[in-house]
Amino acid sequence: xxxxxxxxxxxSALKNGTVIDHIPSESLFKVISILKLETIHxxxxxxxxxxxxxxxxxxxxxxxxxxxEQDDINKIAIIVPEAKLNIIKNYExxxxxxxxxxxxxxxxxxxxxxxxxxNHEKVVPKFTVIEKSPVSLLCRxxxxxxxxxxxxxx
Amino acid sequence: MTTKxxxxxxxxxxxxxxxxxxxxxxFEANSYQNLLHGRVIATLFFxxxxxxxxxxxxxxxxxxxxxxxxxxxxxxxxxKGESLHDSIRMVASYCDLIVMRHPLEGAAKxxxxxxxxxxxxxxxxxxxxxxxxxxxxxxxxxxxxxLHNLKIxxxxxxxxxxxxxxxxxxxxxxxxxxxxxxxxxxKLPNEYKQTLAKHNIAYSEHADMQEVLDISDIVYMxxxxxxxxxxPMEYEKTKxxxxxxxxxxxxxKENMKILHPLxxxxxxxxxxxxxxxAYYFEQAKNGVxxxxxxxxxxxxxxx
Ligand SMILES: [Zn+2]
Numbered sequence: 001x002x003x004x005x006x007x008x009x010x011x012s013a014l015k016n017g018t019v020i021d022h023i024p025s026e027s028l029f030k031v032i033s034i035l036k037l038e039t040i041h042x043x044x045x046x047x048x049x050x051x052x053x054x055x056x057x058x059x060x061x062x063x064x065x066x067x068x069e070q071d072d073i074n075k076i077a078i079i080v081p082e083a084k085l086n087i088i089k090n091y092e093x094x095x096x097x098x099x100x101x102x103x104x105x106x107x108x109x110x111x112x113x114x115x116x117x118x119n120h121e122k123v124v125p126k127f128t129v130i131e132k133s134p135v136s137l138l139c140r141x142x143x144x145x146x147x148x149x150x151x152x153x154x
Numbered sequence: 155m156t157t158k159x160x161x162x163x164x165x166x167x168x169x170x171x172x173x174x175x176x177x178x179x180x181f182e183a184n185s186y187q188n189l190l191h192g193r194v195i196a197t198l199f200f201x202x203x204x205x206x207x208x209x210x211x212x213x214x215x216x217x218x219x220x221x222x223x224x225x226x227x228x229x230x231x232x233x234k235g236e237s238l239h240d241s242i243r244m245v246a247s248y249c250d251l252i253v254m255r256h257p258l259e260g261a262a263k264x265x266x267x268x269x270x271x272x273x274x275x276x277x278x279x280x281x282x283x284x285x286x287x288x289x290x291x292x293x294x295x296x297x298x299x300x301l302h303n304l305k306i307x308x309x310x311x312x313x314x315x316x317x318x319x320x321x322x323x324x325x326x327x328x329x330x331x332x333x334x335x336x337x338x339x340x341k342l343p344n345e346y347k348q349t350l351a352k353h354n355i356a357y358s359e360h361a362d363m364q365e366v367l368d369i370s371d372i373v374y375m376x377x378x379x380x381x382x383x384x385x386p387m388e389y390e391k392t393k394x395x396x397x398x399x400x401x402x403x404x405x406x407k408e409n410m411k412i413l414h415p416l417x418x419x420x421x422x423x424x425x426x427x428x429x430x431x432a433y434y435f436e437q438a439k440n441g442v443x444x445x446x447x448x449x450x451x452x453x454x455x456x457x
Contacts, residue, residue, distance in 0.1 A: 115258055115259045115280070117261045118260065141259070142278075145345075
């Protein structure tokens with residue numbers, strides 16, 4: 001499915017569900033993991049290393065019968081702010097969604113501070129988003145700032 | 155958890171500060187009371203700090219509370235691999251309030267999320283030590299009669315010093331003018347300067363304390379540690395600029411007071427101790443009253 005025709009087929013074949021497009025290829029598996037797609041039982045199709053004028057190489061995810069809440073979608077904003085979503089109903093795009101970074105995030109990236117409790121105990125890291133572009137996160141535990149170049153996704 | 159804890163100085167707003175400081179002055183007037191009779195308070199020091207622990211225990215004992223706990227990690231189950239989570243859950247079932255010090259940053263915040271009893275953060279690594287800030291504020295209020303519109307000079311390690319950072323954040327509410335005196339290596343981090351600018355708080359930075367001593371109401375000294383310097387020569391060159399000596403006090407203001415979170419190394423010469431402007435030992439004593447105030451505030455005990 002590495003060519004344009006393949007991708008076209010995937011998208012048009014979706015009857016009801018969500019298409020996540022414009023994912024940089026290298027971020028595909030992170031998106032899958034953040035959205036916990038492994039827990040979804042309906043049909044999911046992935047395409048990656050597809051040609052893209054904007055991104056060079058992009059990935060696409062098509063999930064049948066799944067409609068995300070905006071809050072869930074926003075979780076992928078820290079890694080793929082450029083992603084676009086098409087909501088498909090009865091083979092038609094009925095809505096487009098864009099991702100936007102929420103004011104706080106939980107359990108997506110680790111705290112950059114090695115002395116932070118979240119890196120020593122089983123604590124879900126929680127951050128307040130203090131800057132959206134480039135992303136800068138304030139740890140709610142150690143109060144240190146983790147910026148985009150130091151993200152370690154969980 | 156909805157239980158009130160004191161984890162970070164930013165947990166409190168001006169009303170809380172004022173309430174704690176008011177309570178502290180009442181405890182100073184009458185420090186020995188029955189208010190904690192029948193209560194058990196745990197002091198968990200996962201990292202030793204004799205000074206802070208004794209201050210808390212004195213505060214509790216004076217109010218007739220009972221203390222359980224441990225003084226350092228060697229005597230705890232942490233060495234057996236028990237998680238902080240389990241230690242807190244267990245101890246919380248034995249007591250009405252937990253005072254904790256821990257080497258990891260954010261440890262007290264985490265404890266406050268899982269503990270059914272209030273947590274007082276007595277230091278979490280390099281992060282927060284809010285009771286120190288409140289006793290510093292109490293010392294400022296007591297010596298100056300007000301917290302408002304003061305000229306506050308902070309000297310020494312302004313980069314890593316958590317007491318300095320917390321004091322700046324708390325005093326920012328009272329329209330101060332700050333003078334920051336430090337070696338170039340140990341300047342106040344930019345994030346704090348940006349916050350001050352955002353709130354229109356006046357500040358200036360200096361390499362030599364002589365430039366600002368005579369106009370200061372409060373001089374807050376901190377240790378300049380050799381380990382903080384990448385170049386040992388730089389330390390040797392600058393260290394004497396950050397030692398306060400008696401002859402430097404000649405033209406300082408009448409009301410000026412010198413504070414220090416203690417322990418000091420050599421940044422305040424012993425000859426200063428006899429000066430009426432030296433306040434650091436009284437400051438330590440104020441810690442007991444401030445901690446009595448905080449404990450009663452968190453337990454909802456009215457005096
Ligand atoms: Zn952290």
